[in-house]
Amino acid sequence: MINIDELKFDENGLIPAVVVDAITKRVLTLAYMNKESLQISMEKELTCFWSRSRKELWLKGETSGNYQHIVSITADCDKDALVVMVEPDGPACHKGTTSCFETPIFQSEERHEFSYQGLMELIKGRKTDKKEGSYTTYLFEKGLDKILKKVGEESTEVIIAAKDNDKAETIYEIADLAYHVMVLMIEQGISLEDIHKELSSRHVIDHKVKQEKMTK
Numbered sequence: 001m002i003n004i005d006e007l008k009f010d011e012n013g014l015i016p017a018v019v020v021d022a023i024t025k026r027v028l029t030l031a032y033m034n035k036e037s038l039q040i041s042m043e044k045e046l047t048c049f050w051s052r053s054r055k056e057l058w059l060k061g062e063t064s065g066n067y068q069h070i071v072s073i074t075a076d077c078d079k080d081a082l083v084v085m086v087e088p089d090g091p092a093c094h095k096g097t098t099s100c101f102e103t104p105i106f107q108s109e110e111r112h113e114f115s116y117q118g119l120m121e122l123i124k125g126r127k128t129d130k131k132e133g134s135y136t137t138y139l140f141e142k143g144l145d146k147i148l149k150k151v152g153e154e155s156t157e158v159i160i161a162a163k164d165n166d167k168a169e170t171i172y173e174i175a176d177l178a179y180h181v182m183v184l185m186i187e188q189g190i191s192l193e194d195i196h197k198e199l200s201s202r203h204v205i206d207h208k209v210k211q212e213k214m215t216k
Contacts (some may be wrong), residue, residue, distance in 0.1 A: 004038055008080040014050060015082060019092065022071040022085040023196045024117045028092035029100040031060075033082065038073075045070045047084060066090030116182075116192055123179075124186050139183050147187055150180045
């Protein structure tokens with residue numbers, strides 16, 4: 001951990017802060033902090049910025065309710081920029097969108113962006129807006145028993161591939177299993193955030209258990 005006095009603020013006493021969703025890893029916004037707003041952010045564990053247009057401090061969510069709960073703050077190698085990982089209560093943009101970065105400029109034809117959240121949204125769309133010929137829609141139409149059967153089958157395929165020490169096949173089967181589990185999650189109304197919170201709570205418990213063992 002470094003002291004904030006070691007950070008390099010610009011000639012206006014500001015440092016750029018890239019705010020990222022701790023769960024989805026999506027960039028939410030770019031804002032600026034001064035020493036005071038950074039100190040407030042760390043004390044409250046809520047993002048507080050310096051408004052360059054209004055020339056005043058502003059606590060994100062104070063009027064909208066869309067607070068950003070800070071998970072961590074990290075400086076870059078030159079100590080003149082910050083990445084702020086947060087768990088947001090709502091949209092980051094004043095226009096009501098999840099992120100301020102919503103306007104496409106370029107997309108490679110060969111490389112495609114992937115995220116688990118994006119895949120979840122696609123799967124969810126196949127349930128709410130059924131698409132003819134879609135395997136995902138087919139699973140939802142067949143119902144829970146069919147989805148559970150596929151999860152069981154794919155689990156077995158993972159075990160067989162791993163037992164054979166076939167790394168490529170194991171990766172392939174794990175991907176199949178992950179997809180079918182995500183279908184099950186949508187069917188049961190479970191979000192990635194629900195899983196994130198559960199795993200996060202287990203990490204804390206595991207850390208405490210390790211500490212207890214070390215002190216005995």
